[in-house]
Amino acid sequence: MASDSANLYTCLACQVAFHSAELQRTHYRSDWHRYNLKRKMAELPPVTADNFAQRVLAQQAKQTEEATKGGFSARCNLCQKAYSSQNAYNSHLSSKKHKDAQAKATAKSSDSVSEEVAGADQKVHDFPLGDNDQAMATDEPNNTARAQAVAQEREINRALDNAQTEEEVYELLEKKMQMARRLSLEECLFCDTHSATFEDNMAHMAQAHSLFIPDVEYVADLRGLITYLGEKITVANVCLYCNGRGRTMRSLDAVRNHMLDKGHCMIAYDNEDDILELSDYYDFSTTYPGDKMEGEPHATAAMNTEEPETRLTLAEARAEGIVFDADAAELVLPSGQRLGHRDLKRYYKQRFRVEDTRESVVINRLLTQYAEDGAFASAAHKQANDRALIMNQPRGRWALRQQHPSIMVKRRQLEYDAKVGAKANKLQKYFRHQILF
Structure with missing residues (x-):
């Protein structure tokens, strides 16, 4: 008995045991096991196989009933x-x-009744009046x-x-x-x-x-x-x-x-x-560019004498002067026009501005670049820029006037420090005695 119980394969979610691992794996793929796993996550007790089968049958009957109700379709021919x-x-x-609408249809059909038509009553009777039972x-x-x-x-x-x-x-x-x-x-x-x-x-x-x-x-x-x-x-x-x-x-x-x-x-x-x-x-053939562009003097005559469209093979196309460029995905026509592949349309749509190569334009561009970059500016240019920036401030003139005395004070302080340092031999502020190492 102990050996038999040791060889059993159990499912803790469904509280069942199996004699082989294959049966256990098959059980894990069943809807019953998935249902009990969801109940276990919700802290609910597991259900037996018979109880699960009854619930499945009840759910299928409910779905069939809903499908029957949802399949209703009615149409009012009058409206x-x-x-x-x-x-x-x-x-x-x-x-x-x-x-x-029903009253209008009835009145309209009644007005059309003629005594000379023997089957008029039958026609009026057959006219759809939207009756509930008939519909x-x-x-x-x-x-x-x-x-x-x-x-x-x-x-x-x-x-x-x-x-x-x-x-x-x-x-x-x-x-x-x-x-x-x-x-x-x-x-x-x-x-x-x-x-x-x-x-x-x-x-x-x-x-x-x-x-x-x-x-x-x-x-x-x-x-x-x-x-x-x-x-x-x-x-x-x-x-x-x-x-x-x-x-x-x-x-x-x-x-x-x-x-x-x-x-x-x-x-x-x-x-x-x-x-x-x-x-x-769709047909976008009218948007394709032709060999002759509009505005050319011989465009009208060329259209009048145009031959029927023909399909050319690769060899015939090359003989006619049409060049296939496989690497660039382009087709070169005899007129010199180039037809590009649609995969490269993002590149063909680009429109770059033509750069002006005149020396004056290049020089002005370089001057602007140098003025914006402080590394290329001279000391005088930097000082002029600083002065211009100060003058653009709301109280720039007053700031410049106040800046001059402070400069003189700093200059006097530097002169005094140099004089004292020369007398005491202490001009090098970073100097220290090479002792106690």
């Missing part, structure tokens, strides 16, 4: 508004604005599908947290991308608003969320750009402004809430990496 909660939708149906019956399939999608997305996120190998992570990410919701061009990127057209959606995002498209005059594919931004939000769950540099988010609602709360309803366009990411949707 063109979408709601993600039952309370907000019911409040809208009972609001005065909705009732006024709920229409949105029930959408609510169920969205609730299932939210629940599956949470399961995938939970599986990603517990994934052990890289293959499992890639498989779960691919599954999440396939299940992710895609926004249409009429849906807002930052809220649940659904506009009638793409132009109305862009106007809504600009007015309600202050969305600004950088360099919009050079955008070649605006619809593709908005589609790509929507996929970043829905599929990758990435903030458009943080662009992966902030905290990780797991759902579309989390990304939208983050952008609205932080004021990040904007596109990241500051770093070079952000600009290159969106370069497929």
